Amino acid sequence: MKNLYKLRENDIAKIISLDNKNHSKLRLAEMGLMPGVQVRMIKKTPFGGPVLIKINNYYLTLRKEDASFIFIIGD
Amino acid sequence: MKDVLKVAILGNPNCGKTAIFNLLTNLNEKVSNYPGITVEKKVADFNLDESKKISLEDYPGSYSVVSQSIDEKIVSENIYKWIRQPELKPDTIIYVADANNIRRNLYFCSQLLELDIPTILLLNMNDLLINENKFDYVKLKEELNILNVIPFSAVTKVGLDELKGNLRELFSLSEFKKNCKMNLGKDILESIIPVTESIESVFKVKDTFKNNLSLRFICNPEHLDNILLNEDDKLKIRNSINKSIDGLNKDMKPLLTTLESDLRYGWIDEVLLKCSFKKIKVIEKKTFSEKIDGVLTHSFFGPIIFVGILYFIFQSIFSWAGYPMDLIDSLVASFGNYIYSIMPDGLFRDLIVDGVIAGIGGIVIFLPQIILLMSFMTLLEDSGYMTRVTFMMDRFMRTMGLHGKSILPIMSGYACAIPGIISTRTIDSWKERLITILILPLISCSARLPVYVLMIGTFIPETYLFGLVGLQGFVMVLMYFLGTITAFILAKIFSKVLTESSNPSFVMELPAYRFPIFKSVFRQVYNRGKLFLFDAGKIIMIISIALWFLASFPKNNFGEVDISNSYAGKIGKTIEPVIEPLGFDWKIGIALITSFAAREVVVSTLSTIYNIDNDGEDMVSLKEAMRNDIDEKTGKKTYTPLIAISLMVFYVYAAQCMVTFAVIKTETNGWKWPIFMIFYMTILAYTASLLVFQVGKILGFS
Numbered sequence: 001m002k003n004l005y006k007l008r009e010n011d012i013a014k015i016i017s018l019d020n021k022n023h024s025k026l027r028l029a030e031m032g033l034m035p036g037v038q039v040r041m042i043k044k045t046p047f048g049g050p051v052l053i054k055i056n057n058y059y060l061t062l063r064k065e066d067a068s069f070i071f072i073i074g075d
Numbered sequence: 076m077k078d079v080l081k082v083a084i085l086g087n088p089n090c091g092k093t094a095i096f097n098l099l100t101n102l103n104e105k106v107s108n109y110p111g112i113t114v115e116k117k118v119a120d121f122n123l124d125e126s127k128k129i130s131l132e133d134y135p136g137s138y139s140v141v142s143q144s145i146d147e148k149i150v151s152e153n154i155y156k157w158i159r160q161p162e163l164k165p166d167t168i169i170y171v172a173d174a175n176n177i178r179r180n181l182y183f184c185s186q187l188l189e190l191d192i193p194t195i196l197l198l199n200m201n202d203l204l205i206n207e208n209k210f211d212y213v214k215l216k217e218e219l220n221i222l223n224v225i226p227f228s229a230v231t232k233v234g235l236d237e238l239k240g241n242l243r244e245l246f247s248l249s250e251f252k253k254n255c256k257m258n259l260g261k262d263i264l265e266s267i268i269p270v271t272e273s274i275e276s277v278f279k280v281k282d283t284f285k286n287n288l289s290l291r292f293i294c295n296p297e298h299l300d301n302i303l304l305n306e307d308d309k310l311k312i313r314n315s316i317n318k319s320i321d322g323l324n325k326d327m328k329p330l331l332t333t334l335e336s337d338l339r340y341g342w343i344d345e346v347l348l349k350c351s352f353k354k355i356k357v358i359e360k361k362t363f364s365e366k367i368d369g370v371l372t373h374s375f376f377g378p379i380i381f382v383g384i385l386y387f388i389f390q391s392i393f394s395w396a397g398y399p400m401d402l403i404d405s406l407v408a409s410f411g412n413y414i415y416s417i418m419p420d421g422l423f424r425d426l427i428v429d430g431v432i433a434g435i436g437g438i439v440i441f442l443p444q445i446i447l448l449m450s451f452m453t454l455l456e457d458s459g460y461m462t463r464v465t466f467m468m469d470r471f472m473r474t475m476g477l478h479g480k481s482i483l484p485i486m487s488g489y490a491c492a493i494p495g496i497i498s499t500r501t502i503d504s505w506k507e508r509l510i511t512i513l514i515l516p517l518i519s520c521s522a523r524l525p526v527y528v529l530m531i532g533t534f535i536p537e538t539y540l541f542g543l544v545g546l547q548g549f550v551m552v553l554m555y556f557l558g559t560i561t562a563f564i565l566a567k568i569f570s571k572v573l574t575e576s577s578n579p580s581f582v583m584e585l586p587a588y589r590f591p592i593f594k595s596v597f598r599q600v601y602n603r604g605k606l607f608l609f610d611a612g613k614i615i616m617i618i619s620i621a622l623w624f625l626a627s628f629p630k631n632n633f634g635e636v637d638i639s640n641s642y643a644g645k646i647g648k649t650i651e652p653v654i655e656p657l658g659f660d661w662k663i664g665i666a667l668i669t670s671f672a673a674r675e676v677v678v679s680t681l682s683t684i685y686n687i688d689n690d691g692e693d694m695v696s697l698k699e700a701m702r703n704d705i706d707e708k709t710g711k712k713t714y715t716p717l718i719a720i721s722l723m724v725f726y727v728y729a730a731q732c733m734v735t736f737a738v739i740k741t742e743t744n745g746w747k748w749p750i751f752m753i754f755y756m757t758i759l760a761y762t763a764s765l766l767v768f769q770v771g772k773i774l775g776f777s
């Protein structure tokens with residue numbers, strides 16, 4: 001399964017699941033990041049830094065650790 | 076009729092709560108476009124009309140009752156207090172939501188509705204509302220069964236009159252219809268019966284709220300650790316949770332963490348559907364903010380732009396502020412001389428001129444720089460740029476043992492460590508937060524600036540290095556650099572040796588770029604300036620006067636004072652042996668002691684000492700006096716450029732300004748960390764100064 005961290009800039013995907021290894025699973029769900037939601041990769045920072053994504057109509061930052069445990073499917 | 080209406084403003088971070096708080100109260104609160112900038116609840120009492128008193132509380136922004144950071148915890152603790160002691164509940168909640176982002180904003184709102192407090196929902200930022208986000212808000216009011224839903228804007232003041240009207244009516248609210256709440260399905264309810272029972276007995280809640288609260292605890296038992304409850308009650312709930320979870324079937328368990336949020340969003344979507352809300356958003360479209368970000372957060376240009384902005388800020392602080400500072404300097408001097416000429420000879424005149432005016436002059440001179448620095452910081456925060464910097468710098472900051480969110484505290488630290496320390500509350504990882512606090516006082520705050528300015532202006536020649544770089548400016552930059560680099564190195568070391576708990580997550584919302592509200596920028600800067608003038612000013616005044624007494628007595632037989640034999644002189648001489656290896660004499664010794672109150676006192680201390688010593692016609696220029704000071708013992712100049720540098724290095728590192736440590740004590744819950752900091756900073760300062768002076772002497776500098 002592809003994870004969110006692998007998504008290229010400007011590409012869009014749909015979230016399938018959040019793994020329990022994800023440290024901020026609850027917070028992400030509360031912010032509306034849940035299965036079925038469309039996500040666009042806005043910006044990846046170099047050297048494995050955090051990524052910026054867009055869901056619904058707002059922007060969230062995620063670190064690699066968290067983004068790697070969010071599974072997606074191409075749109 | 077109520078006498079005082081207690082109103083709480085709640086909502087997600089950065090939705091405009093503080094702006095609305097200001098609008099209602101006209102109080103000068105800090106408003107900014109940085110999530111979580113209100114880190115304590117703020118209370119203001121004001122009169123809506125005569126006899127209609129409102130006590131308004133502005134809470135930090137939260138995404139959920141289940142708190143993640145310290146500032147959210149403040150909100151969450153208050154909410155549980157209201158649940159357990161309903162008499163403490165506010166009479167009304169003004170829930171502020173970003174009109175463009177209503178679905179997510181309703182999440183926290185729906186949790187609050189369950190408390191059955193009369194609620195007014197403000198759809199803020201109406202001036203920025205885009206077409207695709209419009210929906211039937213009248214219908215929403217019916218669906219939630221709340222007091223009102225008002226399209227609002229803190230900029231254009233749309234909706235303000237309606238809000239005030241609603242608040243007026245609330246004084247005589249007779250009956251309150253309960254808010255609508257999410258209802259849980261039968262199957263879930265049956266499986267959580269043990270928890271609902273324990274929740275009912277601990278919180279004394281009933282019905283839907285009882286069920287939903289139970290669901291929250293069963294989904295996230297850790298939430299129990301974040302609320303104030305006695306151990307027996309916690310144990311009771313914990314046991315009931317375990318019992319319920321055992322009864323659940325296996326497939327359910329992995330889904331449990333997000334069960335509340337899944338169900339809640341399901342409920343919100345149902346409600347919004349009835350309000351002709353369009354859920355599907357086009358996320359392909361590049362917004363204006365995104366286009367700006369393409370440049371400002373560019374992997375290569377982004378950091379360069381940031382450094383450029385920093386350079387510009389510091390450059391302007393040092394060059395632009397020079398003009399008003401010179402002006403203030405000469406105004407204070409001529410004012411002092413004028414007072415000196417009109418007042419009758421005597422002790423009182425000396426106190427006013429040498430103690431009070433010299434002391435005040437020492438602070439006021441410093442105001443232009445504070446104002447400039449604060450203006451820049453406020454603009455960067457309010458526009459939304461600081462969150463981008465946080466995002467961009469996270470990788471680098473992590474390597475240094477810090478957190479992306481440490482950037483804002485560190486930058487504030489260049490103005491003053493105290494607001495910096497308080498703003499670390501937004502860092503949700505305790506270890507990184509602690510490290511940020513530990514290193515923050517090493518960042519050269521504006522209180523060090525007068526020390527640097529005085530020393531550099533007096534002792535560093537106005538020459539150019541390689542005919543290009545001004546030597547004075549270079550030394551100044553060097554001092555800032557020294558503090559900053561040491562801060563980062565120590566952060567790295569602390570991150571290796573400390574074993575505190577750390578949270579690897581970094582979930583932050585990036586707000587859209589917004590034009591700062593000019594009035595609120597002005598207010599923040601004004602507030603900070605005022606705070607500085609009066610709070611720091613008070614301390615400086617008291618010290619200046621106390622010092623004047625200590626330095627003016629005892630008088631000798633001729634009614635004159637030899638300052639080296641005064642009380643202050645004796646104190647200075649007592650510590651002289653300790654600081655002599657650093658190149659400091661007893662006069663600086665006195666200044667070092669007074670610096671414990673606030674660093675900037677140094678300048679006024681020295682100027683008081685020299686003015687008393689001079690005892691002449693007019694106020695002496697401190698620079699001249701220091702330059703010409705001759706050591707009685709050796710007959711040589713007392714101060715040299717080397718001593719000036721040694722002194723500046725000492726000020727870069729030394730633990731002074733006791734207020735900072737008092738604040739750290741509150742923020743870290745005890746004396747352990749402040750004492751550790753005083754310890755390490757003192758050693759650092761002493762060693763570094765010693766090295767500078769002794770090595771410098773060996774190398775032949777003077």
Ligand SMILES: Nc1nc2c(ncn2[C@@H]2O[C@H](COP(=O)(O)OP(=O)(O)OP(=O)(O)O)[C@@H](O)[C@H]2O)c(=O)[nH]1
Binds near residue numbers: 109591
């Ligand atoms: N255009 C527009 N901007 C607004 C409005 N209300 C607030 N802002 C801006 O939005 C930003 C955030 O406002 P704040 O009042 O700090 O938000 P807050 O909810 O108090 O934020 P926290 O204290 O961080 O939770 C600031 O830059 C304000 O100038 C509005 O109605 N319209």
